[in-house]
Amino acid sequence: MDKTTPYPQINALECKSCGRCVDACPKKCLEIGNELNVRGYRPVVYKGEGCIGCASCFYTCPEPYALEIHIPKK
Ligand code: SF4
Ligand code: SF4
Numbered sequence: 001m002d003k004t005t006p007y008p009q010i011n012a013l014e015c016k017s018c019g020r021c022v023d024a025c026p027k028k029c030l031e032i033g034n035e036l037n038v039r040g041y042r043p044v045v046y047k048g049e050g051c052i053g054c055a056s057c058f059y060t061c062p063e064p065y066a067l068e069i070h071i072p073k074k
Contacts, residue, residue, distance in 0.1 A: 006053025021057035
């Protein structure tokens, strides 16, 4: 993954697979993953490209520690 552009980092243990971030992302670059975490949810995954760092996913996520956005320094 290109770390010179913005990207979301998902904490797979905290994600409850609610899908709100998937719906909120204007670039459609998040999706529900295929793997179950130890709590029985399928955490969201980043498709690997397309993120513009808008943070819509971060602000719509009800889980405090499930998602953060990395914005590279210029
Ligand atoms: S920061 Fe914006 S573009 Fe990037 S994954 Fe979140 S909602 Fe999508
Ligand atoms: S909004 Fe948060 S808890 Fe819901 S699927 Fe996205 S990262 Fe997971």
